[in-house]
Every structure is written in structure tokens, then in C-alpha cells.
Amino acid sequence: MLRKRFVVAAASATVGLVVLSACSGGTETAAPAVAPAAAVAGAGGNAPAAKGETKVAVAEAGDLGQVLVDKDGFTLYRFDKDSAKPPKSNCDGDCAKIWPPMLAEGEVQIEGVDQALVGEVTRADGRKQVTVGGWALYRYAKDAKAGEAKGQGVGSTWYAANAKGGKAGQAAKEAPAEEKDGATKLIASNVDGIGPAIVDKEGFTLYMFTKDKKNKQPTCNGDCAKAWPPVLAEGDVQLEGIDQKLLGTVKRADGTTQVTVGGWAVYRYAKDANAGEANGHGVGGTWFVIEPAGCKSTAPVKNKAAQSGNAAPKKEEGAPAQEYGY
Secondary structure, three states: OOOOOEEEOOOOOOOOOEOOEEEEOOEEEEOOOEEEHHHOOOOOOOOOOOOOOEEEEEEEOHHHOEEEEOOOOOEOEEEOOOEEOOEEOOOOOHHHHHOOEOEOOOOEEEEOOOHHHEEEEEOOOOOEEEEEOOEEOEOOOOOOOOOOOOOOOHHHOEEEEOOOOOEOOHHHHOOOHHHOOOOOEEEEEEEOOOEEEEEEOOOOEOEEEOOOOOOOOOOOOOHHHHHOOEOEOOOOOEEEOOOHHHEEEEEOOOOOEEEEEOOEEOEOOOOOOOOOOOOOOOHHHOEEEEOOOOOEOOOOOOOHHHHHOOOOOOOOOOOOHHHHOO
């Protein structure tokens, strides 16, 4: 539960405010007045937060429509490699220099945002970061002035946040896969130490198994599939940054349908505990990160023991650990 006190700021009557409407549950309700992003800061716009306080407001940002902004009118972003359930920030170190986290300092004022959606998450360094809809919020170091949104779409993982914590712009209008129950989504991304890679909607790295055959029934079943969960085709499979022509499906031995990219069945790795990890790359000399083009990643394998299969933990009797690399 959020321990900081939230203050709901009243929007001032300013020339140029746009009154929008939205439907929720079939009932049309009036949305809060929204000012252009550049007008949020300063005397000409809505009342800014006091020094040392944090403010989250809603503003208009050109083609992106409504976005979240801070007290200075700078666009706020969300990171696909974070998670909202539970809230978790995975941008630290050098990442946080480029994408400074929006910290919960003093009284957190909100304007045009549902108070129930605003919270906070504890970062790795112990500081508290503001969340909306469970998603941690950031600024972008290359946004030089209020109203800019240069971070939109960077790395196919960074997007301006809307009033509900979702992705602003066209992605929000098209109802992205992560907002559809059970839908599968594959995203072209870059994984540290690997390079180009496919990740799922939660940011987890995806893999291919070289003992499979392209467009043939996958060979990883039973205990193997516990270590390497297949990515199943659930709902409409959504792609981001991946050629639609590469997408396919294949029937598994248990009757379920698994997603393929470039003909290769796609898997996750049970030992990847966090988004952005790639502990499965090179395991057993048969498991490799799959690239957005549907190819095996040729990134160097860091764990040579895992590549040879010597690092495999004890297996259940009868489970072919050496063959499957788990």
C-alpha cells in the first residue's frame, strides 16, 4: 500500500484545454481537462508542484494523444522489460542514466489520473519510484524540453505512458496484446550480452532448440518442457518489430499449438528469473536465443560449462538432462 500522501490537484481554467470523453464499461463519462504538454509547467498552465514534490499529470503530446508528464511538463515513459503485476523496475545503472526514474519525493500530486492507479515500487537501490497502473515511470534524458517525446518506441521497449499506465499513441489505440487476456505477443528487442533477440510481452528472452526441425512437431516434451516452457499460441498472436511472414504455428505432441518464428518452435527458459536474462543461451550446446529474423543467435556463450551440459542440476530419474541441457 502506498505510504506517501497523494494530493489531487484541481486543473485551472486555462485557454486551450481540451475536454475529452471516454467510455468505461459502456458508460460515457467526462474525462479531466487536458492541457498541452508544454503548458503543464509554468504560470501559463496548470499549477506546478512545489519544490521537492512529485507531480504526475496528463497532457496532450501531438500524435501520441494523452501522455503522462511530470511537474515540468516532461513526458513520462514505461519500459516493456519492467513488470506491472507485481510492479518491478528493471532499469538500473547505465540504463537509469538515460532513463531517470521518477522518484516519489514529498507529496505526490496527481492531476487527470485515477488515484487508485497511482502507487510506488521500491527500486534496487532502495528508493521509491512512482507507478501508474503498476508500471514504473521514467523520463528520457534526450527530451530537452517539455512536450518532446523522443523516447517513444526506443528499442521497441520504451513508450510514453498514458493515463492508465498503458502505451500512449497508436499502440494504445490498437489495444496491445498485454491488455488482452491470454494473448501471446512476441517483440523484437536487444538483450544485454546477446544483441538482437525475441522477447515475450513480459520481456523474457525466447529460445530455439536445434534438435527440433523447422516446421515439424517439437521434440521437447515432458520434463524437457518443464525446463523449457513452450510459447503457446493463445488468442491472436501479436508481433512487434518482427516480420509477419515469419510467424507460424506447429502442433505439439499434447495437442497444444506452439508459436514458431522462421519455422523454429519458440520456448522460454525456467531459469530466467527476470526479464532481460538469457541464462539459457548455449545450454547443452543445443539451446540458443532466437533472433527476430528467426535465426539462432551467434552471440558468444558466457557459461562454457552450461554449453557442454556439465552445469546441469540433478535430474529426475529417466529425464535426459544431457540431451536437453537442463
